[in-house]
Amino acid sequence: MKVTSDELPYEKNKNQQQQGITFRSTSRTLILVTLTLIILTVVPLYYPLHRYPTTNASTSDTNISQVDHPQDEVITINDNHHKCDVFSGEWVPNPDAPYYDNMTCWAIHEHQNCQKYGRPDSDFMKWRWKPDGCDLPIFNPYQFLEIVRDKSLAFVGDSVGRNQMQSLICMLSRVEYPIDKSETKDENFKHWYYVSYNFTLATYWSPFLVKAEEANADGPTHTGLFNLYLDEFNEKWTTQIDDFNYLIINAGHWFWRPALYYVNREVVGCRFCQIQNITDYPMTFGYRKAIRTALKAINSREKFKGITILRTFAPMHFEGGEWNSGGNCLRRKPFKSNEITLEGVNLELYMTQIEEFRRAEKIGKARGLKYRLLDTTQAMLLRPDGHPSRYGHWPNENVTLYNDCVHWCLPGPIDTWSDFLLHTLKMEGLRSAEERSHPRG
């Protein structure tokens, strides 16, 4: 008999913790002091909060709480942060999740409000990400807001980016809801403001990242035909970013759609346009150029001083057909990492992102800009169970909504992106501290 997937991760965690205590004790004090000084000063004050794991987890009677011992996690993750790749790991059960629901959070987009539309199961909410060599603490909204106090963060990209932003708003909702400071009524360009923290959260809709227009609302596959100006900035966002401290860039799924590729205002090819004379390219052709142009736009903004975070794309999980031919996502459990690998187009898209990221990072570095990866692809590849499927709308609703195996139910696995994001911001604090204590020259 196989060991059930629920049991295995617990064993692994426990062993790692026990070993960890012996190995790490020497550097622990040092790290703790550094951390306390930099960013975590406020944290211990807030731990006794509702639904948060308490620091005296040894008195707890569940195994998960021992694993979730927040002080240990904080230390662990920062102690071996140079060695541990937090983006490689497994999903392990987390009975404490979710941390909000559709009644406590109003920010959930209709089509991702799976509870509302009758999704009967809730197990898909009850997992957390366990990196192979360390622990990733569950999101602490107080800590996050403390770090982003007086700062601003913008999401640029598509509806999966919006999905992430709404998840973040819900994860923060235990502390505070933002007020709407949008300058337009356009839902695609939202400005949210956290009054007590002077923190701005914004979203800029740009699913292709570059200048684009719909040439034909129907097109060869009835999903539109788009003109993509692969070498032109989309000024709707590129002119707006100067004052942001963090940009989270994402794009992916829209590049499946038929498109005419323009460079220098001339058609250089297309993706599945079905026009005789025009060369058909794989989607990575447009994707690569679009990402390159978007990152070039960021590097070219002289006033921009922020950190650019590329959120790698999240694979979709249609099975038994394409998205428009009956494909669906009916699995009810995450994959283990040995059950599925990133391959084919998914791998190509991922590598394209990484290559363009590295390229832009090098260029940006020369003028002091920071680039970071929010490398969510592998974690999300393992979550075929977290999509709305048909629970993104009423069953009898007259809409052309197919089974949605692209977006993520809220609450759901995408909430983990906030864990990753907070980790990234904490690492930033640590890096700056290291730079200060080892000044160059």
Ligand SMILES: *[C@@H]1O[C@H](CO)[C@@H](O)[C@H](O)[C@H]1NC(C)=O
């Ligand atoms: C904790 O795990 C051990 C084995 O690892 C098991 O025997 C015990 O029943 C678990 N306790 C709880 C409360 O789940």
Ligand SMILES: *[C@@H]1O[C@H](CO)[C@@H](O)[C@H](O)[C@H]1NC(C)=O
């Ligand atoms: C939340 O989900 C429940 C079902 O679990 C549903 O009855 C209710 O209408 C939903 N509420 C909102 C505000 O979405």
Ligand SMILES: *[C@@H]1O[C@H](CO)[C@@H](O)[C@H](O)[C@H]1NC(C)=O
């Ligand atoms: C709020 O944050 C902005 C930067 O995002 C800063 O310029 C401003 O001074 C802050 N306001 C207050 C009242 O601290």
Ligand SMILES: *[C@@H]1O[C@H](CO)[C@@H](O)[C@H](O)[C@H]1NC(C)=O
């Ligand atoms: C195909 O290309 C040729 C030469 O470039 C041009 O003369 C012709 O009009 C094009 N045909 C179509 C259908 O665009």
Ligand SMILES: *[C@@H]1O[C@H](CO)[C@@H](O)[C@H](O)[C@H]1NC(C)=O
């Ligand atoms: C659904 O909408 C389409 C056009 O919008 C209409 O032709 C069709 O009759 C509608 N079907 C139902 C069941 O309402």
